[in-house]
Amino acid sequence: MPEPLLTLSGVHTHIGQYHILQGVDLVVPRGGLSVLLGRNGAGKTTTLRTIMGLWKASAGSIVFDGRDITKMATPDIANLGIAYVPESMAVFSSLTVRENLYLAARSGPLDQARVDWICGFFPALKKFWNYPAGNLSGGQKQMVAIARAIVEPRKLLLVDEPTKGLAPAIVQSLIAAFRELKDTDTTILLVEQNFNFVRSLGDTVGVMDDGRVVHAGSMALLATDDELQQRLLGLSLDSHQ
Template sequence: MTLLTIRNMKTDIDQYVVLHDISFDVPEGGVFVLLGRNGAGKTTTLRSIMGLWKPSPGSVLFKGEDITGLHTADIARKGIAYVPENMGIFGTLTVDENLILATASGRFDPARLARIHALFPALEQFRDKQAWSLSGGQKQMLSVARAIIEPRALILIDEPTKGLAPSIVDAMAEAFREIAQTTTILLVEQNFTFARSLGRDMAVIDDGRVAHSGSMEDFAADTALQDRLLSLSA
C-alpha cells in the first residue's frame, strides 16, 4: 500500500528552481531512503512535503488525500512528523519539557514515554537536564523522540547521523529499525552504509530530479550505478 505519493513536484526558492520534477511513491511500512549528493534537493523535498516551502506545480498525496498547499500544522495533524537537520529542539528547556511541547495534550502517554526511554535510555537518565547540555547524539535522540511522542504514520528525518560517533550511529540504526515496525520513515541520509542497512526502498535525487528509484537491495548491488549517481568511490 502506498502511503505517500509525490507527483511532478517543482519548488522555487526566491529566483532559484531547486526541484524541477520530483515524483516517487513511499510504501507503507519500513524505511524509504532519499539519497543524493550535497545540494541535490533532498532537504527541499522534505520541506516541500511538510508545507514549509510550497511546491508549484505538483502534488503531495498522503493516504490518498491531497495535502498540497496545506499549512504545516495541518499536515502534522494528519500524522506526519518532521525531524530537521538542525534537530529543532529547545536548548533552554529540559528533555521532558521538550517532549511535553511535542504532545497534543500537554501530557505524556505513559506507554509511549516508556517506549521512548527503551529506545533512547539516555533520555530517561537526563530527563531534567536542559537540552543544550546534551551531547550531539543525545540531542539527535531527543529530536527523534519528539517526533514519536505522539502516534505518527510517517516521519521525515533529515541527515540524522551527521557528525555522530560510530557507536551512536549504530544505536540510532537499532532505534530506527524498531520505530519502522510501526511507523514509516522517509529518511534523507548521506551515510550510505547507514542508509543501506535500513532502507527497503530508495530514490536518488540529482539536480532537483529523481535520477533513479527502486529497491535498496538492487541499488546496493550495483556499484557502477552508485558511483555514477553518488560518487561513492570518491
C-alpha cells in the same frame, strides 16, 4: 510493492529566485523505510520541507494517505500524522528534555510506556531528563529531536540526516529504533549520507540530482550493484563501511 502512503507528482519548489525542485516524482510505499540519496544541493532537504509545507510547491501535487496536502498549512499536515526531524534538530534550548517531549505529545500527557520504550534506545534522555536541552551535546540534542518526533505514533516520519554527529554506539541504537518503528504502522522517509546505515535499513531508495529523482527502486539492488552506485552516486557503498 505496498500501496503508496505518499506520492509526489511533478513537484516544483522555488525559494526566492532559485528553482530548487524541478519536477520531483517520488512514491513512498506504506510501511518500511524509504531513503533519499544524492549529493549536497540535489534537493533532498527541500523535498522534505516541501512535503511538510514549510516551503510551498509552486507546481505539482503531494498526496498523503489519499489526501492532497500540497496547499495545506504545516500544522494541519502535522495533525494528519506526519512528523519532521530537521538536520538542525531545532530543539527548544531553554526547555528541559521532558518539556521538549511534552510539547510534542499532541494528544495529552506523555505515555510513560512510550517514553520508557524510547529511553531504551537513548538512555541519555533519562539521565538528562530535567536538564535544559540547550546544555546537551550535539548527539544528545539529536536524540531529543528524534524522540520528540516519535513520542506519539506517527503515520509518516521525515528524518534529515539523523546520524550526523552521532557516535557509532548511538548510531547502532538508532538503527534498532528505526527497525522497531518499521514493525509498527510508521512509514519512514530518510535523507542520509551514511550509506552503510541506510543499506542496513532501507527498503526503497530514490536518488536525486539537480532537483529531480533520477533513479527509484529497491535499496537491496542498489546496495549490491557497484556499477549502479558508480553511475548514480559516483562511489561505491562498500567504500563507506
